[in-house]
Amino acid sequence: MNICFIINPWESLDPEDDSTLRLIHESVLRGHNVGVLYPHNLTIRESQTLGFVRKIKKKDKYSGNYHVFHKKVEFKEQLLPLEGFDVIFARSNPPIDPVMLNFLDSVKDDTFIINDIDGLRKANNKLYPASFHDNEIIPVTYVSKSKTVLKKAILESPKDKMILKPFDGFGGKGVIVLEKSALQNINSLLDFYISGTKEGNYVILQEFIEGAEEGDVRVLMLNGEPLGAYRRIPARDDIRSNIKAGGSARKHTLSKQEKIICSRIGPKLVSDGLFFVGLDIINDKLIEINVCSPGGITRINRFNRTRIQKTVIDFIENVILKKESAIERKKHFKRLIDEA
Numbered sequence: 001m002n003i004c005f006i007i008n009p010w011e012s013l014d015p016e017d018d019s020t021l022r023l024i025h026e027s028v029l030r031g032h033n034v035g036v037l038y039p040h041n042l043t044i045r046e047s048q049t050l051g052f053v054r055k056i057k058k059k060d061k062y063s064g065n066y067h068v069f070h071k072k073v074e075f076k077e078q079l080l081p082l083e084g085f086d087v088i089f090a091r092s093n094p095p096i097d098p099v100m101l102n103f104l105d106s107v108k109d110d111t112f113i114i115n116d117i118d119g120l121r122k123a124n125n126k127l128y129p130a131s132f133h134d135n136e137i138i139p140v141t142y143v144s145k146s147k148t149v150l151k152k153a154i155l156e157s158p159k160d161k162m163i164l165k166p167f168d169g170f171g172g173k174g175v176i177v178l179e180k181s182a183l184q185n186i187n188s189l190l191d192f193y194i195s196g197t198k199e200g201n202y203v204i205l206q207e208f209i210e211g212a213e214e215g216d217v218r219v220l221m222l223n224g225e226p227l228g229a230y231r232r233i234p235a236r237d238d239i240r241s242n243i244k245a246g247g248s249a250r251k252h253t254l255s256k257q258e259k260i261i262c263s264r265i266g267p268k269l270v271s272d273g274l275f276f277v278g279l280d281i282i283n284d285k286l287i288e289i290n291v292c293s294p295g296g297i298t299r300i301n302r303f304n305r306t307r308i309q310k311t312v313i314d315f316i317e318n319v320i321l322k323k324e325s326a327i328e329r330k331k332h333f334k335r336l337i338d339e340a
Ligand SMILES: Nc1ncnc2c1ncn2[C@@H]1O[C@H](COP(=O)(O)OP(=O)(O)O)[C@@H](O)[C@H]1O
Pocket: 139, 163, 165, 169, 170, 171, 172, 173, 175, 206, 207, 208, 209, 210, 212, 215, 216, 234, 239, 240, 241, 242, 280, 282, 287, 288
């Protein structure tokens, strides 16, 4: 099978921690043709989308140690047609480059893209959870670039604390707690978050979920079902539990209510083509659905002595197998009719 991973520069992947590296390693071990591609290396020639793909050179044996694998792997860079790949993993860091999605549009009917291009368009910012229309699991959320609207929401909120965050941030960047009692700061903060572009930035204002000090739960979902989970605890002087923001990881087993949340949103994720995503849940509320390059494989593996990347690669192998056997069946039946 031919698999292409669209990633951030290879050298920037942390072998200790990186989920994409686990997926690449597993694909290579299974003998698939694997290439890595950077979004800026896409091009179109005569209506064909091509990429300068760094194809991983095949070897008889690869190291099982991720540091050694990361350092020693050899590439051959060539301009290759993306249509020749059975699977494309879009795994570059958010925010998504909309032009990259346009390039991929031209191959989406021939190649299994995980996650689906239209799904990525729908879900690449923090508004997507609101499309579930499920007030029991989605916290009260306002999205606006109007200072008046946001200020009114803060003043009318029955709670003293609220969360303010950028529309398309990640890694906890810019996530802050607003306290109604510190009203003098709010004007200036809203100005700061909204200004930035001429048209102004959208900002998310969200009810503060009690219990956030205990951390959030990251659930990796594969094909609409939970694949694994772990808990992230914020540093003592922070509210953000992202590891990038200083949070620490703990083992976690999904509670009954968390499993219910997964089963409530799983079918829509699949129908939107969002086959591999990371949910952030705090105290039974779904705060974020990460669709670009969800991480967590390494920590879930460490806490549970698993290698969940195998299940992900099993899944894509199955998808391609089914697709290919459907094509063969069709050919067979066409031949039957032709010869009848
Ligand atoms: N509504 C909220 N209530 C309490 N804590 C929150 C809330 N929203 C975010 N947080 C904290 O901030 C972190 C980052 O927020 P999130 O919405 O997941 O953005 P990011 O994309 O930056 O990860 C969360 O993991 C959580 O610890």
